[in-house]
Amino acid sequence: MLKPEESATTGADLLVKALIDEEVEVVFGYPGGAVLPIYDSLFKQNRLRHILVRHEQAAVHAAEGYARSTGKVGVVLVTSGTGATNAVTGLTDALMDSIPLVCLTGQVPTHLIGNDAFQEADTTGITRPCTKHNYLVKSVGDLARSVHEAFYVARSGRPGPVVIDLPKDVLMNKHEYVAPPKVAVTHKSYRPQTQPDPKKIEQAIEMIANARRPVFYAGGGVINAGPKASKLLTQLVHLTGYPITNTLMGLGAFPASDKQFLGMLGMHGTYEANLAMHGCDVMINIGARFDDRITGNLTKFSPGSKKIHVDIDPSSINKNVHVDLAIVGDAGIVLEELVKAWKAKQPKVDQKALKAWWAEIETWRSRNCLAYKPNKQVIKPQYALERLYHHIKDKDHYITTEVGQHQMWAAQFLKFEQPNRWMTSGGLGTMGYGFPAALGVQIAHPEALVIDVAGEASILMNIQELSTAAQYRLPVKIFVLNNHYMGMVRQWQELLHGGRYSESYSESLPDFVKVADAFGAKGLRCDDPAKLDDTIKEMIELKHPVIVDVIVDEKENCFPMIPSGAAHNEMLLGPDDKQSAKVSEEGMVLV
Amino acid sequence: MSKDSAIVAHTISVLVANEPGILARVVGLFSGRGYNIESLTVAETNAKESQSRITIVTKGTPMIIEQIKAQLDRLVPVYRVRDLTVEGPHIERELALVKVKGVGEKRVEALRLADVFRAKVIDAKSDSFVFEVTGNTDKVQTFIGLMEALGLVDVVRTGIVAMSRGGEAL
Numbered sequence: 098m099l100k101p102e103e104s105a106t107t108g109a110d111l112l113v114k115a116l117i118d119e120e121v122e123v124v125f126g127y128p129g130g131a132v133l134p135i136y137d138s139l140f141k142q143n144r145l146r147h148i149l150v151r152h153e154q155a156a157v158h159a160a161e162g163y164a165r166s167t168g169k170v171g172v173v174l175v176t177s178g179t180g181a182t183n184a185v186t187g188l189t190d191a192l193m194d195s196i197p198l199v200c201l202t203g204q205v206p207t208h209l210i211g212n213d214a215f216q217e218a219d220t221t222g223i224t225r226p227c228t229k230h231n232y233l234v235k236s237v238g239d240l241a242r243s244v245h246e247a248f249y250v251a252r253s254g255r256p257g258p259v260v261i262d263l264p265k266d267v268l269m270n271k272h273e274y275v276a277p278p279k280v281a282v283t284h285k286s287y288r289p290q291t292q293p294d295p296k297k298i299e300q301a302i303e304m305i306a307n308a309r310r311p312v313f314y315a316g317g318g319v320i321n322a323g324p325k326a327s328k329l330l331t332q333l334v335h336l337t338g339y340p341i342t343n344t345l346m347g348l349g350a351f352p353a354s355d356k357q358f359l360g361m362l363g364m365h366g367t368y369e370a371n372l373a374m375h376g377c378d379v380m381i382n383i384g385a386r387f388d389d390r391i392t393g394n395l396t397k398f399s400p401g402s403k404k405i406h407v408d409i410d411p412s413s414i415n416k417n418v419h420v421d422l423a424i425v426g427d428a429g430i431v432l433e434e435l436v437k438a439w440k441a442k443q444p445k446v447d448q449k450a451l452k453a454w455w456a457e458i459e460t461w462r463s464r465n466c467l468a469y470k471p472n473k474q475v476i477k478p479q480y481a482l483e484r485l486y487h488h489i490k491d492k493d494h495y496i497t498t499e500v501g502q503h504q505m506w507a508a509q510f511l512k513f514e515q516p517n518r519w520m521t522s523g524g525l526g527t528m529g530y531g532f533p534a535a536l537g538v539q540i541a542h543p544e545a546l547v548i549d550v551a552g553e554a555s556i557l558m559n560i561q562e563l564s565t566a567a568q569y570r571l572p573v574k575i576f577v578l579n580n581h582y583m584g585m586v587r588q589w590q591e592l593l594h595g596g597r598y599s600e601s602y603s604e605s606l607p608d609f610v611k612v613a614d615a616f617g618a619k620g621l622r623c624d625d626p627a628k629l630d631d632t633i634k635e636m637i638e639l640k641h642p643v644i645v646d647v648i649v650d651e652k653e654n655c656f657p658m659i660p661s662g663a664a665h666n667e668m669l670l671g672p673d674d675k676q677s678a679k680v681s682e683e684g685m686v687l688v
Numbered sequence: 689m690s691k692d693s694a695i696v697a698h699t700i701s702v703l704v705a706n707e708p709g710i711l712a713r714v715v716g717l718f719s720g721r722g723y724n725i726e727s728l729t730v731a732e733t734n735a736k737e738s739q740s741r742i743t744i745v746t747k748g749t750p751m752i753i754e755q756i757k758a759q760l761d762r763l764v765p766v767y768r769v770r771d772l773t774v775e776g777p778h779i780e781r782e783l784a785l786v787k788v789k790g791v792g793e794k795r796v797e798a799l800r801l802a803d804v805f806r807a808k809v810i811d812a813k814s815d816s817f818v819f820e821v822t823g824n825t826d827k828v829q830t831f832i833g834l835m836e837a838l839g840l841v842d843v844v845r846t847g848i849v850a851m852s853r854g855g856e857a858l
Contacts, residue, residue, distance in 0.1 A: 222709075225709065225712060225716055230765075233708065285705065285767070286705050287764040410762065411761065411762070412755065412762050415754055415755075416755055419751070
């Protein structure tokens with residue numbers, strides 16, 4: 098039997114032990130003064146792998162990529178003050194997109210807190226609005242318990258980022274270890290509702306069965322509920338024979354190649370998806386949150402429909418759109434109940450009405466809204482993505498993106514058959530997200546083909562991570578659609594601001610091939626549509642991190658588009674459609 | 689104005705874990721999401737369980753009030769959120785300290801009114817009083833209004849505390 102003082106270990110060692118007990122395998126981080134004891138503990142063990150990033154924001158995005166592609170909690174370790182403030186963008190991104198993270202931040206010793214000490218910041222104060230919850234651990238005795246609780250909070254209910262602020266003296270003081278609770282934690286005040294109300298399942302089945310022009314609208318909640326939820330969604334959609342559209346966050350929750358899939362909806366969604374949303378009589382929202390990028394003008398949003406909303410977060414319900422039936426619960430569990438109830442009841446669907454509805458949808462689909470004018474001289478960005486998809490579709494692949502036009506084209510032209518394969522910053526719209534996220538994905542899936550679809554402006558926001566990619570030999574491919582503009586800004590300036598391209602030209606761009614070379618990666622460039630296939634093949638074959646600088650049409654715009662303040666049935670279908678819908682004054686105010 | 693968009697005041701009771709930062713979380717939620725706080729009171733109510741009770745009076749459309757409650761309930765250290773305004777009869781009380789300076793007839797009148805309002809004198813000098821008045825907001829407001837003409841110099845108010853009627857706990 099050990100004496101208490103012998104079994105006691107330092108806070109830093111306790112932390113590492115707690116992380117291992119929480120089945121953490123990888124930590125993305127960057128050292129600094131306040132977290133030196135943790136780095137010392139990491140040095141003395143070999144269970145936890147630490148990935149050294151080159152900027153704390155990238156650590157968080159890498160952990161997000163890891164979390165989204167595995168369903169596990171991503172872990173970040175940064176120092177006090179600037180380490181923590183640099184992580185804020187990533188934390189906000191994870192909060193907006195409901196990604197489970199635990200971010201460990203160093204803090205100055207407890208006796209210096211509040212003294213404006215070197216590298217001191219009020220981390221819990223700063224991160225309070227951008228985390229699901231946060232902790233300041235003031236005593237080593239609370240440390241292990243706080244870590245276990247943080248993991249539980251991060252992954253349960255609607256997932257999100259949790260910060261644990263760790264003063265340096267707490268990391269150096271000694272205490273005995275507290276193991277994670279054997280049974281599922283019941284938190285004293287935090288109890289997310291996962292089981293739906295059975296009465297509401299019955300009501301939902303009735304509403305769904307009696308629909309004449311139904312549409313399923315599924316979002317990131319289905320992905321967050323685990324791969325089984327996606328399978329159940331697919332089963333339910335097949336059982337009913339109804340059409341389905343996915344949000345940007347929900348791509349992959351339903352196989353894109355399936356005939357019942359209408360594509361993505363929203364601002365740059367397909368014509369058929371948006372018109373189905375506009376004209377439906379019953380909308381079944383599963384794990385989506387009626388985001389403004391989905392609804393467009395709220396007063397004109399799907400005016401004639403009864404709406405069912407399944408969400409694990411009660412605050413998502415009736416926030417933007419009033420719904421007729423709200424089901425609070427985990428998307429996976431709700432879907433399981435719906436499938437079970439549908440099979441048990443075998444309700445009769447009005448097949449004649451459904452057939453007519455599908456016929457209407459097919460006429461919308463036949464407009465082929467994603468069509469673009471091919472060009473033999475310059476590479477069209479859409480063409481580049483079509484070719485990319487052609488070459489990767491049979492490979493085990495994961496896609497991340499930055500933010501802007503390329504992101505929307507990627508969502509339109511790459512097809513996702515499975516969940517957890519598509520990582521993009523939906524809520525916050527973080528330029529610089531995709532590359533570090535891709536590093537996190539590649540760490541989790543070393544053998545897979547991981548591609549960051551990027552723009553030349555976005556990629557510069559975290560380009561330093563090429564160094565991380567080189568250090569860990571992560572063969573991430575960065576597929577840059579280089580149009581020499583912040584494309585989405587340029588598009589809005591063209592459509593809304595009289596073509597005054599204020600500060601949106603990407604001036605003084607680096608030579609990306611040389612940049613790659615300087616970092617020990619490979620650089621390729623292509624500006625000829627005829628050579629694009631060879632370039633993509635070469636990119637895939639290279640076992641290195643690669644930047645492919647694809648020089649694309651500078652003036653191409655992303656269509657279809659619902660202009661700000663407009664409704665789903667007021668979409669712009671292409672460049673020639675520009676004059677038909679004028680942006681209202683209210684629309685101009687919206688982002 | 690339609691019924692759905694009418695702005696109504698609601699008194700909301702929130703049972704929270706008494707831990708550092710909890711008040712900042714609640715207040716930050718209101719400022720960050722653009723909700724109004726008309727009044728807010730907080731104190732520990734159960735030392736053994738380390739629980740505090742927050743009473744918030746807020747204004748908004750029915751949709752906003754529902755949002756506020758859902759957002760509060762989502763905070764990890766929040767045990768329960770109850771909207772006293774919709775959940776049946778409840779009582780509200782507020783306490784104010786009212787300092788009045790004056791001599792002669794005004795001083796006598798102040799004392800007389802204090803008696804009518806059942807306000808207690810808790811400090812007295814030859815030319816001043818501090819009254820303690822308790823009641824619903826209306827009563828406290830009226831008393832303060834009356835004192836204005838009689839030499840009111842200072843007021844401090846607790847804000848509203850509220851509780852449902854009957855034998856049920858929160």
